[in-house]
Structure formats: C-alpha cells, structure tokens
Amino acid sequence: MSKNIDLQQEGIQVKKSACYFCHQNCGVLAYVKDGKVLDIEGDPDFPTNQGGLCCRGNIAMDHLDHPARVNFPLKRVGERGAGQWQEISWDQALTEIAEKLANIRDEFGAEAVATAGGTQRTDDWARRRFMNLFGSPNGFHNSHLCWIPTFMVETAIYGWCPFDLDLGSSRCLVLWGQNPGVSGMPEIHHIMELKEKGLKLIVIDPRYSETAAKADMWLPIRPGSDLALALAWLHVIIYEGLFDPEFTDEWCVGFGELAEHVADFSPEWAAPLTWLTEEQIRESAIMYASNKPGNIQWGTSIDQIGKPAGAAMHARALLRAITGNLDVPGSDLLTGPSLEYVTDEEMEANDQLPEEQKAKQIGSDKFKMVTWPGYSRIAELTKEVWGKAPTAEWMCEAHPPSVFRAILTEKPYPVKALLVSATNPINSYGETKLTLAALKAVEFMVTCEYWLTPTAMLSDYVLPIAGALERPTITSSYGCADFLLASQRAIQPMYERRNDYNFWRDLGVKLGQKEMWPWETVEDAYFAKIEPLGYGVESYDEFVENHRFHFPEREYQKYKRIGFATPSRKVELYSSTLEALGYPPLPPYIGPAENETDDPEIAAEYPFVLTTGGGHMPYHHSEHFQIKTLRFLSHEPYMSMNPAAAAKLSIEEGDWVWIETKRGRIKQKANLTQAIDPRVIFTPRGWWYPERDMRDPELGGCLESNTNILTSCDDDDCDPMSGSWANRGLLCKVYKVTAENEKEAK
Ligand code: SF4
Incomplete structure (x- = not known):
C-alpha cells in the first residue's frame, strides 16, 4: 500500500483508477481525501502491471494539475494562431459550435464535418455515435498506422484478428517490429519470465533494440522489406514440409494455390531485398514453424510501411494459418467479440447513418479495407458467425490525408469543419506540411485537449478535457477482445474540465439528438455496457469496486463449433473476400514505397x-x-x-x-x-x-x-x-x- 500516505487518516478513500498515458491502461490506486488526490501507485491486483508503473505512469500527479493544462473553454478572439483567447462557459461554447455545425450541414451537407482522433484512450464509440446521428461518415484517427489495417486484412483471411496471445504455453514468440522493452512494460516482464522457462524469441527489427538484445534470433531487416521476409518464410515452411498438414487439409482453402504462388519467393530471392542472409531467413522460419505452439505478437510496424503494408499483413497472417498456430493453446487466439457485455460497436448506432452518406466516406473509393465497402462485408460475415461485428470506429474510417486534401481542394467535396479530440495532428499525422496547410485552411476547428498544442493553437475553440484520474474507463481493446477491465474516476474533473463523452453527448443534445443519448453520465453509459454480465450490481462504480474485471472462460478451437467467419467458413489462404473487393487473393510482392532497386x-x-x-x-x-x-x-x-x-x-x-x-x-x-x-x-x-x-x-x-x-x-x-x-x-x-x-x- 501507499508509501507516502497514512491510511489511518480519517476520510481517505482508495479509488481503483487507471493510467491513461499509453494503451496498456495499467491499474492505479488513487488515495483521495475531500475530493483531492493525495497520491497514486500501481494497483498490485491489476492483472497486467501488478503494481508497477513506468516513468510515464508515475507523473500522474504532475499531469493532474499542471500549470499548462487547459482548464476552461476557450474561444479564439484574435487571428487564428495568435493565441488570443476568451474564457467562456461550456454552454456558450457548445451552443455556438452546434450552431456553426448545423449551418455547415445545411449549406454543404453533413459530410462537410470531419473529426480527427488520436490513440484509443477516449470514448470513441461516443464520437462515432455523434457522427452517425449527425450524418457524417468522415471520422478518422491515425488508425491506418496502428493495427487497424492488420485487423481487417487478417479478419478477411480467418474471420477475426488475434489480439490475445496465449503466451503461457507458447514455445516461440515472434516480435515483428516491436520493442516492448521500451514500449510495453507489463509485456516485456512477462516475456522475460517465459524466456527463462525456454520460450524461443525471434525479434525482427532494423535496430538492435532493448528487446532484440534478449532474443534467440535477431533479424536486422531492411526497413519496409517485411513482405519479402514473410513471403520467404512461407516458402521455407511449405517447401521444407514444416506446415501443419492436418490443419491445412481440414480447415484451409487455397493451400495448393499458395504453394504455387510462393514457389519463387525463396530465401535466395529475399536475401538481397531484406539485407538478411539466406541462412538467417531459413533458420528463423524453421525456428518459428518447429517450436509449436507459437505466436506472432500483434504489432503496428507493418501497418506503417505504406505501399506493401496490406500484402505484408496478408502474408504474415498466412504464416499463422499454415503452421496451425491459431486458436489452439499457446498460440494466437481468435477470441471474437464479447457476447456477454454490450460492445462498443453496439453503442455506435451505425444503423443511423444512411447508406448514401456511407457512400460519401472520403477514401472509400480507393482504399476499401478500412472504409465502408470492406467493413460492411467483414461485419456481415462476423455477424453471421460470431453474432457481432467489430467496432466501426477505427475499423471503418475516412482516409485522413484524403480528408486533408479535400479541405484544401474541395475535392471530392468541401470539408469545412474539423472536430479534433485527443490528438495533435500536426505532430502525429503523416506528411506534416499537408496536414498543417489543411488545419490552417479549414473554416472551423474545435479541439478537445489537455494542453494548448500546436493544433489547439490553430483552433476556434479549445475545450478542457478530464484526465485519467478524473474519468472512469473501460478497456476492452477496441471491442476486439472478449475481456473487460474497468476503472473508476478518482475525483470529479477539476476546474471546468469535462469527459470527452460529455462533449459528444452534450453537443449531440444541442443538435437535437437528445433521445439517442439516454445516459447522462459516462458511468451511466458504462453501466449499460456491463449490466448484461449479470454481476447483480446497481451501478458502474459498484462493479469496479467489487469486481473490476471480466475474463470469460477460455474456449480453444472455437472454429470446430462455429467455423471461421469467412464465406467458406474456413481459413481462406486464397481470400475470396479480398478478391471480391478487387484485391489480389494471394499476397503479391510489392517493393517498399521508395527503394534502391526500383528508384x-x-x-x-x-x-x-x-x-x-x-x-x-x-x-x-x-x-x-x-x-x-x-x-x-x-x-x-x-x-x-x-x-x-x-x-x-x-x-x-x-x-x-x-x-x-x-x-x-x-x-x-x-x-x-x-x-x-x-x-x-x-x-x-x-x-x-x-x-x-x-x-x-x-x-x-x-x-x-x-x-x-x-x-x-x-x-x-x-x-x-x-x-x-x-x-x-x-x-x-x-x-x-x-x-x-x-x-x-x-
Ligand atoms: S505502461 Fe506506463 S504509461 Fe502505459 S499505462 Fe502503464 S504506467 Fe501508464
């Protein structure tokens, strides 16, 4: 318990809060008296961090009342970017913003309003609900760089995307462009414990990273050449007979076509493209395929290589499939969505967005996997098999650079307003000069923020948002996993800060959406989500205090009961879903966006x-x-x-x-x-x-x-x-x- 607080003091409450400074959402205990947080520490009973907090987690008290925080709604009064603000009330801010958005909708259509988001540490389903009810399909995040394309491509192949690794009995772990030694504190501890028990670790990383230093094999790959490596691994595993014939015969379609397709993608072919030696490629493929069960940890680096990214995700997915490392103990698990609690997708009101508005989503004519064309097909298949669809927020979004270009060119149509929440696009989105030009050109911009970031400085309104200790949170991994971790707010928001949930709800109410927002507080909304779990609690807070987690009983090889969520109900090595969307059904070789051979x-x-x-x-x-x-x-x-x-x-x-x-x-x-x-x-x-x-x-x-x-x-x-x-x-x-x-x- 807390080192710095005398818990015998009268009136001290211990609140089960969470850290919000990265996606791990580590458990935090907050010691609160008279509505003030006295101190925090890691929650020893939280399954991931088990009491630990990294250097970021430990600055929560500095963050809570930092002098640079935005604490009141601000309205721009000078030139854009001049830093002249007037403090106004929330009611005035929301009334004026709603009026402006309604005018833009009347003149240019609802699609002229877009939203930009950041990492998933806000109530994204609430933003999606607002946008669906408003009538715009143009919400987006940096999701294109952050696992979402992987999720959609892998779901096309085998009906869901592994998010949950059953590492306990794994014999081999592949970290593909991942460095949990720096980016994932709870993860690396677990991996190191397992390594001592014999887990083989393969790290694919151009840098000899903190994690690479602990690996059995480190592959210092040419950045962006991951596709060539994945194709060569497929070649080795198939042509050296290391695949799982029982699984490929019974549960896969297209193995013959795949074998023929990768015939030329030998280690000799891949070596100059990847800068690896033939032996490194062959040996690492053998290590992964022969130490079963094994895992390829989910990660985001392949999402970030541009042109060859989709084909590389596809090839990597096939590696899991042909080795049978799917949904068996110790492998990558296809949990499917939760059937026990209300998922984010069910809170999004996607049926409220008319088909003609979906068709206007910017980028959906070019990039179909994470926009309405691909998402609709994937959602249809997953509903047939799992009973539910993945969340549309993140998995089905406008293409951000194309939205920025639409702001500048009015093509395919004008985009006049941007609502920014939990992100600073000038520093976090691609090709900054394009992004900055768009943010300067957009007619109307509102930013919900902790700080006056470069993006907030260019906004017409900046709204103060509550931080981790001031808000409850549910972690259910974008609705892609079946478990749930719940935390409560330690204190009510300080100053005039509000939850982002309240921003979307209250703005929606101003725009006539009141009937569609029955939950006045975010706790009310979370209670609606967890109530079907049947814990017999009266409130969300009671759930957190008495239960906090929900982990369903693990069922392996669910495909034996329900099949895979693909048209054939099998793993489609030759993907009919990709083919139907106009993409190659088998992964072709595509060189990195810029490379020494083609350029x-x-x-x-x-x-x-x-x-x-x-x-x-x-x-x-x-x-x-x-x-x-x-x-x-x-x-x-x-x-x-x-x-x-x-x-x-x-x-x-x-x-x-x-x-x-x-x-x-x-x-x-x-x-x-x-x-x-x-x-x-x-x-x-x-x-x-x-x-x-x-x-x-x-x-x-x-x-x-x-x-x-x-x-x-x-x-x-x-x-x-x-x-x-x-x-x-x-x-x-x-x-x-x-x-x-x-x-x-x-
Ligand atoms: S790893 Fe660090 S920053 Fe991330 S949630 Fe845990 S304590 Fe916070």
Missing part, C-alpha cells in the same frame, strides 16, 4: 533508409513534452545512425544534423550507435517544444524536429488496401547543420 535515382541522392514511428520512452506519440521530469530523461530529439556512416559525413556524437527526404527536412541531434545498420537512420516521432512561442508561425517548433515531415502520404505510396501511408522504409539523406544551410528554405 535508383532517388537512392543516389538519398542513400540512407529511414525508419520512423518507433515508440521512445518517456513519451507517448507527441505527448508529455511539457512534463519536466520526463523531459529531463529525454530533453532533445536524438536520431540514431551508425558511427561508420557518421564518420564519412564528419558527423560526431551530439551534432545537430538535417535528415531530409523528398518531402522536406528536420533537425535532430546525432546519437551514434553500433545498434543500427550503417545504411539505416532512425528518427523518434512526435517532437515539438512547448516551451517555445506557441503562436503561429512558430507553433512550438512543430516543424523543426517533427519526423512526420519526412513521411509520405502520396496515394501511390499508400497501401492500396487500407491507405496506410509510408512511415518506414523511405529514402533519406543526412548532413550536418551549419549556419549557412540553416538559412536555406526547404
């Missing part, structure tokens, strides 16, 4: 391969740069390059360097490390400088070290299935910052 002229000018987007402690995406104790741990942006490559460019440790792609350049400091291939550059994401002038054009230095300036959202560089853009595997050059070149405009 020799670009490679001549930009000789390094860039990888961006990796998580870096102590930050989460573009968050926490204001928190001094965290900034102390990482106070300046450091890119990584090999000392041998640096020496050729006369770059020394700590020098400021430019990293430049065809799209622009950024400035970071050089960290010289043997842990990276001499041909590769790594840049951390998210950087901005809240201590600088936050007014336009400085906007907290949001263009100076922001790696998203280097990425590409060009349609041709995007994955044709999902539209995910290229964050990794692009070509770049590096040179020292000098007084002269600093003056050059780029």
Whole structure:
C-alpha cells in the first residue's frame, strides 16, 4: 500500500483508477481525501502491471494539475494562431459550435464535418455515435498506422484478428517490429519470465533494440522489406514440409494455390531485398514453424510501411494459418467479440447513418479495407458467425490525408469543419506540411485537449478535457477482445474540465439528438455496457469496486463449433473476400514505397533508409513534452545512425544534423550507435517544444524536429488496401547543420 500516505487518516478513500498515458491502461490506486488526490501507485491486483508503473505512469500527479493544462473553454478572439483567447462557459461554447455545425450541414451537407482522433484512450464509440446521428461518415484517427489495417486484412483471411496471445504455453514468440522493452512494460516482464522457462524469441527489427538484445534470433531487416521476409518464410515452411498438414487439409482453402504462388519467393530471392542472409531467413522460419505452439505478437510496424503494408499483413497472417498456430493453446487466439457485455460497436448506432452518406466516406473509393465497402462485408460475415461485428470506429474510417486534401481542394467535396479530440495532428499525422496547410485552411476547428498544442493553437475553440484520474474507463481493446477491465474516476474533473463523452453527448443534445443519448453520465453509459454480465450490481462504480474485471472462460478451437467467419467458413489462404473487393487473393510482392532497386535515382541522392514511428520512452506519440521530469530523461530529439556512416559525413556524437527526404527536412541531434545498420537512420516521432512561442508561425517548433515531415502520404505510396501511408522504409539523406544551410528554405 501507499508509501507516502497514512491510511489511518480519517476520510481517505482508495479509488481503483487507471493510467491513461499509453494503451496498456495499467491499474492505479488513487488515495483521495475531500475530493483531492493525495497520491497514486500501481494497483498490485491489476492483472497486467501488478503494481508497477513506468516513468510515464508515475507523473500522474504532475499531469493532474499542471500549470499548462487547459482548464476552461476557450474561444479564439484574435487571428487564428495568435493565441488570443476568451474564457467562456461550456454552454456558450457548445451552443455556438452546434450552431456553426448545423449551418455547415445545411449549406454543404453533413459530410462537410470531419473529426480527427488520436490513440484509443477516449470514448470513441461516443464520437462515432455523434457522427452517425449527425450524418457524417468522415471520422478518422491515425488508425491506418496502428493495427487497424492488420485487423481487417487478417479478419478477411480467418474471420477475426488475434489480439490475445496465449503466451503461457507458447514455445516461440515472434516480435515483428516491436520493442516492448521500451514500449510495453507489463509485456516485456512477462516475456522475460517465459524466456527463462525456454520460450524461443525471434525479434525482427532494423535496430538492435532493448528487446532484440534478449532474443534467440535477431533479424536486422531492411526497413519496409517485411513482405519479402514473410513471403520467404512461407516458402521455407511449405517447401521444407514444416506446415501443419492436418490443419491445412481440414480447415484451409487455397493451400495448393499458395504453394504455387510462393514457389519463387525463396530465401535466395529475399536475401538481397531484406539485407538478411539466406541462412538467417531459413533458420528463423524453421525456428518459428518447429517450436509449436507459437505466436506472432500483434504489432503496428507493418501497418506503417505504406505501399506493401496490406500484402505484408496478408502474408504474415498466412504464416499463422499454415503452421496451425491459431486458436489452439499457446498460440494466437481468435477470441471474437464479447457476447456477454454490450460492445462498443453496439453503442455506435451505425444503423443511423444512411447508406448514401456511407457512400460519401472520403477514401472509400480507393482504399476499401478500412472504409465502408470492406467493413460492411467483414461485419456481415462476423455477424453471421460470431453474432457481432467489430467496432466501426477505427475499423471503418475516412482516409485522413484524403480528408486533408479535400479541405484544401474541395475535392471530392468541401470539408469545412474539423472536430479534433485527443490528438495533435500536426505532430502525429503523416506528411506534416499537408496536414498543417489543411488545419490552417479549414473554416472551423474545435479541439478537445489537455494542453494548448500546436493544433489547439490553430483552433476556434479549445475545450478542457478530464484526465485519467478524473474519468472512469473501460478497456476492452477496441471491442476486439472478449475481456473487460474497468476503472473508476478518482475525483470529479477539476476546474471546468469535462469527459470527452460529455462533449459528444452534450453537443449531440444541442443538435437535437437528445433521445439517442439516454445516459447522462459516462458511468451511466458504462453501466449499460456491463449490466448484461449479470454481476447483480446497481451501478458502474459498484462493479469496479467489487469486481473490476471480466475474463470469460477460455474456449480453444472455437472454429470446430462455429467455423471461421469467412464465406467458406474456413481459413481462406486464397481470400475470396479480398478478391471480391478487387484485391489480389494471394499476397503479391510489392517493393517498399521508395527503394534502391526500383528508384535508383532517388537512392543516389538519398542513400540512407529511414525508419520512423518507433515508440521512445518517456513519451507517448507527441505527448508529455511539457512534463519536466520526463523531459529531463529525454530533453532533445536524438536520431540514431551508425558511427561508420557518421564518420564519412564528419558527423560526431551530439551534432545537430538535417535528415531530409523528398518531402522536406528536420533537425535532430546525432546519437551514434553500433545498434543500427550503417545504411539505416532512425528518427523518434512526435517532437515539438512547448516551451517555445506557441503562436503561429512558430507553433512550438512543430516543424523543426517533427519526423512526420519526412513521411509520405502520396496515394501511390499508400497501401492500396487500407491507405496506410509510408512511415518506414523511405529514402533519406543526412548532413550536418551549419549556419549557412540553416538559412536555406526547404
Ligand atoms: S504509461 Fe506506463 S504506467 Fe501508464 S499505462 Fe502505459 S505502461 Fe502503464
């Protein structure tokens, strides 16, 4: 129990709260007296963190009442970006925002209002419900980079996407572009415990990461060449007879076509594309296929390679299938949605959005897997087999770069308003110059935030949002898993802060949606979700205090009872769903968005391969740069390059360097490390400088070290299935910052 609080003091309550600073949502105990949080610590009874909190989790008290927090609704009174605000009431803000949105809908149609979101730590179903009732299909997140394309492609192949790993009895774990040694504290502890018991660990990562250092095999792959590796693994596993013939015969369709398809994708073929040796490719494929059961941990790096992303997800999914590592003990589990509690999808009111509005979703004509065409088909199949569909928020969204282009060009139609919640698109979305131009051009922008971020600074209204200790939360993994973890608010929101749920509900009420929002508080809504679980509780808080978790009994090999949620009810190695949507039914080889083989002229000018987007402690995406104790741990942006490559460019440790792609350049400091291939550059994401002038054009230095300036959202560089853009595997050059070149405009 708390080290700093005398629990014998009268009136101290212990609240079961959660950390909100990354997706792990670790359990927190908050010690509260007279409506004030006295201290927090990790909840020892929480199944994931078991009492631990990382450096981010431990700054919750600093975050709660930080002097830079937005505490009152703000209305812009000066020029956009000038930082002149008037404090107003919530009622005034919501009335004026509702009036403006209604006018835009009358003049341009509901689709002219879009929303941008961030990581899933808000009530996304509430945002979706609002948008469905308002009539717009144009909600989006950074979901295209964050597992959602993987979910949809894998669901097309075997009817759901493994989210839950049954690691306990696994014999081999593949971490594909994942570094839980930095990004997932509870995960890495568990993996290390299992490793001591004999778990084989394969880490695929261009960098010799904290996790790679613990691996049995480390594959230092060329960034963006994951598809070539996955195809070669399929080749080895099939042609060396390491597949599971019982499973492929009985439960898969298209094995013959797949075997023929991968005949040429040998390790010899893949070695030059991946920069791995033939032996590394063969040995690692054998290690995965022969140590069964095994897992390929879910992760997001493949979602971020742009053009080859969809095919790479497809090929990776086939690896699980042909080895039979699906839904058996110790493998990757297809839990399906929960049939016991009300899922997010059931709260979204997707049936309220008319078909003609769905058809207007921006990007759905080009990128069909995570927009209405693909989602409708997947939802139909999963409802037939599982009884429920995956959540539409995240899985079925407008294509963000295309929305930004629509703001600038009015094509395919005008987008006039953007509601931003829990994100800072200038630092977190791709191709920053495009995003920034759109945010400056959009007629009306509202941002719900903790801080005055660069994006908030360009807004017409900024609304103060409650943080982790001020709000309850349910973690049910986007509705993709069947368990549920529940937490309560430690205190009511301070100052004039509100839950994002209340923002969407109250705005909806102002726009005539009252009947569709029967839950006045977020606890009322959560109670409606958990009530069918049958715990006999009278309120959501009572559920948290007495139960807190719901883990259903594990049922393995559910496919034997219900089949796979595909048209054939089998694993479709040859995918009829992808084929029907106009995509290749087997994964073709597609090179990285920019590469030395297909683009020799670009490679001549930009000789390094860039990888961006990796998580870096102590930050989460573009968050926490204001928190001094965290900034102390990482106070300046450091890119990584090999000392041998640096020496050729006369770059020394700590020098400021430019990293430049065809799209622009950024400035970071050089960290010289043997842990990276001499041909590769790594840049951390998210950087901005809240201590600088936050007014336009400085906007907290949001263009100076922001790696998203280097990425590409060009349609041709995007994955044709999902539209995910290229964050990794692009070509770049590096040179020292000098007084002269600093003056050059780029
Ligand atoms: S930031 Fe750290 S403490 Fe908080 S949820 Fe994530 S891993 Fe847990």
